[in-house]
Amino acid sequence: MPKRRPGPPPTTGVADLHYSGFKGRVAYRIIGDATGLRAQSPPLRGQFTADPADAAAAFHAGEARLLLEDGRDYRIVVLAYSAGDDTAYFEIRL
Numbered sequence: 001m002p003k004r005r006p007g008p009p010p011t012t013g014v015a016d017l018h019y020s021g022f023k024g025r026v027a028y029r030i031i032g033d034a035t036g037l038r039a040q041s042p043p044l045r046g047q048f049t050a051d052p053a054d055a056a057a058a059f060h061a062g063e064a065r066l067l068l069e070d071g072r073d074y075r076i077v078v079l080a081y082s083a084g085d086d087t088a089y090f091e092i093r094l
Contacts, residue, residue, distance in 0.1 A: 007031070007032065008032045008033045009033070010029050010030060010031055010032070010046075011028075011029070011030040011032070011033060011034045011035075011046075012027075012028065012029045012030075013027070013028060013068060013069055014026070014027055014028070014069060015028050015048070015066050015067055015068045015069065016066070016067040017048060017050065017054075017058065017064055017065070017066055017067075018064060018065040018066075018067070019057070019058050019061040019063065019064035019065070020061050021057075022054060022057060022058070022061075024050065024054060026048040026049060026050040026054075026066075027048065027049045027050075028046055028047070028048040028049075028066065028068075029046055029047050029048075030044055030045075030046035030092070031044060031045050031046055032044045034068075034072065034074070034092070035072075037074075037092065037094065038094070039094050041094075043091045043092055043093060044091070044092045045079075045089065045090065045091050045092075046076075046089070046090055046091075046092070047087050047088065047089045047090065048066070048087070048088055048090065049086050049087050050086060050088070051086065052084055052085060052086045055081055055085065055086055055087060055088040056081055056083070056088075058078045058081070058088050059078045059080070059081035059088050061078070062077065062078060063075065063076070063077055063078070064076050064078060064090075066090075066092075074092045074093075074094075075092070075093050075094070076090040076091065076092055076093065077090060077091050077093055078090045079091055
């Protein structure tokens with residue numbers, strides 16, 4: 001049986017989330033190394049945690065910007081959210 005290689009460590013932290021009518025701080029987790037993301041790279045996926053109403057509104061808005069503490073700014077597409085939950089799932093688009 002082949003051994004599974006561990007993937008890159010997740011990128012985590014606190015960031016500013018911006019979408020139509022909202023600007024606030026969220027905790028995020030990006031699966032993989034966001035520093036190496038290039039235009040031809042496959043999209044990275046991640047999640048953010050916020051107040052359940054803000055997570056739901058971000059999902060309904062569809063697109064948002066995630067500004068990380070180190071200054072990197074990503075356009076994200078919010079892909080999924082469960083009603084009443086504080087977590088929304090996204091994909092980074094360049």
